[in-house]
Structure formats: C-alpha cells, structure tokens
Amino acid sequence: MADDIFKQFKEHSVAEFFKKNRQMLGFSGKVRSMTIIVHEFMTNSLDACEEAGILPEVFVQVEELGEDHYRLTVKDNGPGIPKTHLGKALGQMLAGTKFHRYIQQRGQQGIGAAACTMFSYLTTGQPAKAISCHKGKKLTANISIDFKANKPVVQEIEEVPTEESGLTVISEYKDVRYERSNYGVYEYIRRTALANPHCSITLVEPNNEKTAFPRSVEANPPRPFEIKPHPLGIGTHDLLEFAKHNKESKRISSFLQETFARMSAGKVDELRALLPTMDLNKNPQNMTWEEAEAMVKAFGQLRWVSPAMDSLVPIGKGQVEISFRNIFNPDVLVVTERTPKVYRGGIPFMIEVGIAYGGGIAAAGKKGEVMRFANRVPLLFDSGGCAITETIKTMDWKRYDLREFEDEPVAVLVNLVSVHVPYTSAGKQAISNEEDMMDEIKFALMEASRGIQKYLSGKRRANEIATKRKVVNRYVQQLAGDLSTLSGEKKAEIEKKLLDIIEKKYGEEDEENEGGDEKKGEGPNANENSGSVKKPAEKEEEGDADE
C-alpha cells in the first residue's frame, strides 16, 4: 500500500505549479486578471526602456472579442529582445535578466511575462504573438509554453529589416473582464503615470476611447546603479556561493573586496583582526562553512558605510507633490524625503510617503485613501496582507490631531524603493511584513503626519484668532466713543488707530502661523541618517503574525 503511493511520485515544473496555483500569480478574478496581465507587460516595457536609456512610450490597447474574451496589445519603444532570447523571455518561467541582479527594477522574478503567455494559452489555446524590433531586424513569432518542461515553444513567422526598435506583444485571453473600476486597467495606468511622469502612455479601451497620459518630465529619472551586495545583507550560504563561483581572486582578502560593496582594504584588515585564526590568503574556493559563518558574524560586528544611495531612485518629493495636487488639490500636503535604510541586515530600501489632507479630497467625499507603490509600480490588490496597509492601521492617528484614519479626508501615498522588494507572493501585490521595513514606513508616516498636524493645529489656532479678533472688533466702536469723550480727540481717528493695533497684532500671529504647514517634520530617527549603519539589534520579527 505504501509502495502504491510512491508509484504516483512525480516531479513537476514550476510552470505546472503556477498553472494549478494561478491565484498565486494574481489570476483570481476576471477584472483582477486583466489588470495583472497589463501590469506584467507594462513593467517589463518600462524596465527595458529605462535600462536602455530610452524615454518610455507605451501603447496599450484592449479589444473585446466576445464575452469575457479580449485581445491585448502592448507596444513599447524599448530596445526589443534578440532572437536568441525572445522565447525564453516570454515563454519560460524563472528565466531572464532580472532575478539575480542587485538593481532597483519593477520586475524582479522572471515569471510575469511567461505567466501571461501561460494564462493566454490556458484560456484560449492561442500563442502570444511577439514582434521584436532589435538591432535592425524585425522578428515576428508566436510563443507558447510547454508546461511539463517549463520551456518556450517558438514558431517563427518572419524576420525582416527595420529601422524601428521596440517590443510588441499581442495576446488573447478569456476569463478576464475589462472594467473601469478602482481595480481595472485604466486606474492601474493612471497610477503608473502618476508615479512615472517621464513615461508617455496611451490606452485604447474596448469602446475605442483613447486616453493619452502624456509625460510631464522630459528625461528619465537617474538610472539606479547596479550595486554589489552589502556585507550586512549576506548569509553564510550566500558567501560560500560567491566564493565558489568567484574566478578572479585567488585570495579571500581580494575576493571580499571584489565581491562586496563598502569593502575596503581597511575593512579587510579589521576583519583580519577579528578573525586571527583565519587565513585570508587562502583560495576562496576552499572556504569552509565554519569559516564563512565566522566571517558573516564578523561582518556583523563591524561598522559599515550604508549601501550606496544612488542604488535607489525614489519618485521624488517634487513629483509626488505635483501628482498629489493634480489628483486631489488638497488643502495641505506633506511629502517626506528620507535616506535609504537596510532590511534583512543589508538589503537597501527607501520609503517615501506623501500625505494630503482636505480640499479636493473632502470635496470628492474620499476618506482614508491609500495608494501603494513598489519601485513606482502601483499595487492595487491584496492590501489586507500588505506591510504598508498593516503599518497604516497600527498608526495612532489621534496623536496627530486626526480622528480615525478612515473618517478623515486624507490620502496617503507610500512608495517602497528597493533592489529587492519582498513580495508576499509571485503575484507581487503585497509586501511581506519585514520588521525593519515596517519600522521605516511607520517613521516616514509619522514624519509626514507631523506636518499635517501642524497644519491642523495652525488652522485651529487661526480659527481661535479670528474669533478673538471678531470679539475685540465689537468693542472698538464703543471704546473709540468712550476714549473720544474722555480725551476730546476725534472718534474716527481713535477708531482707526485701534483697528491698526488689532490688525498689526493678529496679522503678525497669522504670519507666524503660516510656516507651520510647510515646514517638514524631522524624522524620529533623523540622527540615524548619518550614512553609517550598525547591524540592527536582533529583534523578533513577529509583525507578520496574526490573531
């Protein structure tokens, strides 16, 4: 009997796994599936353009072919994909240029595009049609996926010369639905445009309505640098892997400097002092687990310069302000500008937070609005399990003169920037509850909230002053008459002087009060932003637990 069961023992490919568990890729609802597909193709297009230094221009068209049946075209002006890689890029999971690089990108897993090809094939039996214009050649091919092997199936159609460059993917889907809801493609693209002002995006909806989201900035944001891994983000196994695959260095000492960021000769000396029995002249290939473990422990005992700031490129204070004013036209708006931090010991990340209050938000009847982004990609789904939403929930908003978050005309934007975003699942819609990250989100929220609070308390104070002035003004007439009788001076002159005094007094207070809503609060850990990080104390990361 027990052997019978082992006759059923089988090995499965990652494509079969995601075919059966498509909800893990985000395919779990018709409108959501439609949005996820557009999301996967658009993030690839934007990444490709920026990587190649091209100002992105993306064309998205959704055509309705029948009930819950659509054709999607996504065309970009990127560098295209060479023939040798086209199939793998679109028809093989866990293959690509992104997975292993330490660089801030939208995509990071090498699953998304192949997942769409899979979903297309599963629901319509049709391959995806790819037109890749790359280095003077225009290749047209049909691409599908062999689930059992997780390998692409490529059928070349033609290859002709071209002067253009870019990738177009045309694919069909059933079991999806186009809708202009808060979770639909339109909203996804609107938010993408918001966070990516250098992109020009055109959307043609099934009803043939064409919407242009023109760029408002005529240059790509600074290109985030690919960085070497930081010593504090490295585990024993990582270090051994690096040592094993190292080819350039014959000595551990030079290997360390080759491989890791912030590893100077001086740092190697410090390590040597901490590890007196270890021979740093030996070949890294021969490093043992014990040695690597001791080395990682020593990494943690040293002070390191924090990861390079230019590895992370946020949306930016100015742009978040413009975007917020465009959408909401709020009464007050505070955007944080914080320095990068690290999580899991040494993976750099950065949080930017914008909080807007009143004005257009109140007028539109919106309350407690949250807009989540990761590396400028809007996150529309799975807010329930996301570190951003969870952190907003744990905030004590009353400390900032706000009532319950959900009852206030307030909109919060949070953008997480990192070389590796710890998503909760392959569907990339929620961020895992990493403790360091949640702490930093909280600090950023607190910083921005203090700005809002100043505005609110300023507003309250202005109200109080206005009331006082009204009261005082009431007595001016009477007082001026009485003084005129007593002094014999003209009542009108006395009245004017009194009014001047009042005006001067309350006018000053008004001015004093004005700075309040513009001055940015200092971060609760502003003094930590010294460019030097210590390994954080070992703390329990139970933020992810529930009940």
Added chain:
Amino acid sequence: MADDIFKQFKEHSVAEFFKKNRQMLGFSGKVRSMTIIVHEFMTNSLDACEEAGILPEVFVQVEELGEDHYRLTVKDNGPGIPKTHLGKALGQMLAGTKFHRYIQQRGQQGIGAAACTMFSYLTTGQPAKAISCHKGKKLTANISIDFKANKPVVQEIEEVPTEESGLTVISEYKDVRYERSNYGVYEYIRRTALANPHCSITLVEPNNEKTAFPRSVEANPPRPFEIKPHPLGIGTHDLLEFAKHNKESKRISSFLQETFARMSAGKVDELRALLPTMDLNKNPQNMTWEEAEAMVKAFGQLRWVSPAMDSLVPIGKGQVEISFRNIFNPDVLVVTERTPKVYRGGIPFMIEVGIAYGGGIAAAGKKGEVMRFANRVPLLFDSGGCAITETIKTMDWKRYDLREFEDEPVAVLVNLVSVHVPYTSAGKQAISNEEDMMDEIKFALMEASRGIQKYLSGKRRANEIATKRKVVNRYVQQLAGDLSTLSGEKKAEIEKKLLDIIEKKYGEEDEENEGGDEKKGEGPNANENSGSVKKPAEKEEEGDADE
C-alpha cells in the same frame, strides 16, 4: 547596450527562486519560521500515516543549541519512504505524491519538506538527517539540496534491518526562535490536536517540558476518496491534456467516462445532442482546441450530480463541539453541518463553522477570536489576506444581535475542506478570495450566527420574564390580602394559588424558550443542497480587490 543586458540572461531553478523569496514560503520571522518548519513536517507525517491507514503518532522535539539556533526532531509511525524516493521527498521542490492527485490532503504542493531542508542548509550548512523505516529496512541518510538544479544531494549512512516503520527527520536551524506565543509551535500543535482528535502528538520543548496531546478518538477519520475530476471543474487546456495523455480509450465517448466523475453514458448522450457536429467516436488524441472548448462549454450547459461527498471529510460537528467545550466551555455553541459545494466551476469543497459565545470565552477576556483551518491544518499567519478573515469582516453581526465582532466574547472556528485549497502563496497560511468559497463561508457563518442569535434573544427574553416575575411577585402579598378581605378566604391559601399561577405561567415560557439555543438554523441556501449543482452564473470575482 541592449545586448549587454542579455548577456546577463539566466535561467533559475524553483529552489533558487524560493531561496531568494523565502518569505513566500512563510520564512519571514524567527518564531514564525520555527512554526512553519514544524508545520511542514507534521502535515507530511499525518498525511503519510492516514494514507497508509495507520493511527498517527507523532513525536516532536525542539532542542536549543545556541542563540536562535535549534535542533528539531519529528518522528512518525507512518509507512516510511522507500530508498528510491527519500532524497526527492525531502530535497527536491515540486516533487512528490501529492501535487497532481484529486484528493483531500494537508500538503498539496510538494514544496514544504524540501523548503525546510533548504532553510536548514541556508542557515546552518547542515544537511537534514532522515531515518526511514520502510518494509523491514532502516535507512539513515543525510539530505541536502542543490539549489542551482533543484535536485537532492543524498549521502547514505547505513541501511539495517528493522521491524519498525516510520520516518524521523532531524534537522538544525538558525534564525529561528522557540516561543510559547500565539504563533509558536505549542499553539500550532494544540490546534492541530484540536482538529485531529485521532492523532497522538508528543511535544518536548527546549526547556525539556514534555506535553502529551493524547488521541481522544481511537480510529482514523473516514479516508477521503481520491476522485476523478468533475466536468464542471475542467478548462479547455485540462481537457486536452487529459485527452493527450489518455491511453486506454480509443474514442472520445469512452475517454470521457473513463476520465471524469459523474459522466454516465446518458450524460455522453446529452453531450452528443448538444454537439451534433462533433464526432465522439474519434480518437481523443486528435481532439482540437476548438472541439475541447465546445465540449467544456457543453459541460457547463448540463446539470450534473455534484462531486462525491465522500471525497471530503470534515472535522465533524461532534468533534468540533467537544473541542470547543474543552477549550472555551462557552455558554452556547453552534456548529454547522453543510453539504459540499464547488468552486472554479467544479472543485469540491466544504465549509464547517463553529461559533461559541460567552462562558469561558468571556471569563478568559477573549473577544472576536478566530481559529482558521484548511483540511484540519491550523492557519496561524497571514490572517489579513485570508478569505476566512475577510468574510468574517464583511458579516453584519448586528443582524444577529451581536455588536462589533471584536467587542463580543465570541470565538469562531472555520475549517475549509477541499481536494485543492487555493492558498494565496506557497507558505499556505491564507486562502485566496475565491468568490464561491467566500459566499459559502458567509452562508455557514450566517447559519451558525442564527443559532447564537436565538440564544441571545432567548437570554434577553428570559431576563425580561425574570423582571416581570419579580414585579408581579411584589403585588402578590398585597393582592392576596385584598382578596382575602373581599372573599373571606385564607390569605395564605390565596397567596399560594397566585404564586402557583405565576410559576406555571413563567415556567412554561422558560421551557418554550429553552429549545432556542440548540435548534440549528437552516442554511440560507439549504434548498441548494439537493445533490445537484448547476454551473454558477458568471459573476465578477472582485472580492480580492482592495481600497
């Protein structure tokens, strides 16, 4: 430049993917990681024992070796694993006996055990030690995992004769922590024992405290049958895959009956009538996409007997009641017994819900407690993104005379039973927001809530009656005196008679009132439970969207 980037094009194994994204497996916090590891080994042990018809006996020991450094031993009395499969079972992801079978099991992905081997190796560099007693042989081997290839690395230590059977896995971990919190191993095992009264579990904690969770039922629950797929759960691609891999049947008509549940010759005739142009005598190997698509559409137009009930085995009303009384000793307790439903068209599932109110829950100061299970496995984490929690949130508890859920001394148990649980990620701690499933969870909650409501309104009525009786009693003395004066009868006798009347009247009302808290509410769709299902109307599944 664009070509440079494609020089960096690489393919990755699923093991590398999960190494980098270990949070997707649930490894995202020290206490949580410890619990997840125990969870993976225990679910495998319980599945193996039950599959082999053995009453499960599981021994779990956690030993502390250093700071955040532990050794875990999990030993079961199952059938063991044959030598040929031991490495793959413990050291290769997506390999195993579970992934492709239509049967209710705890594990279903073939990732968990290998994920633990991975986590052990990543944090300590040590292989897992497996001792498999299988068919008279006791094999001891060290097992680790080659990440690049997702292949097991097996080092055999010895093979000797034995009369025992079972599997023991001893593995070491760092970056984990043992804690007796709500998210720790102890609570996980306690809840497992609750939902699996036929299991005997022993836990030895790091402080050497030994806790036995003895079995309270001396037989395994009925073995859920492995079922054939139901026609309503099949997509076009599935049908073609089945047709292509079919070897027994030379005709589509017989292939259909071989392959699918509830597919009688009569049903094939009905399909033939719906598909007059299709040749059901042709070889299934030659079925086209268009034919398969038409066939799947025809499946949806017929009425089908619902999936076999014996494919699903719930914890059971009796057992849930016993467990609830043991933990909470509540004032009132209602457990639903509902028939299986289907989701995604045809995957059978079943929801059981228990709601307990007052008594020990109030005494312990607990409020709005939720215990989630899937196939009897406790889900301790990620409640934020789980269909069960989300559904509980959307319930209008006030309709059932409860205030806010979080403010009431109420405990809710939900167990989802299915041949395929749609988890949100490979970490298997939250259930995806499948619309059919959320509807059914809601109906079950409503049904149980009505029982609670009857109790609460009964209790309120009893209070009212007690008040009335008190008021009436006050007048008895006076009235008896007055009547005695009027009638000349003895006051004591009149008083006794009046008291009898009152006693009789309010005593009866009390009895009438008693049935209320025991009578089970009928499901809102009780009339649907006819054993016959129609394909649900196409509805938008936007339950998973947010904001």
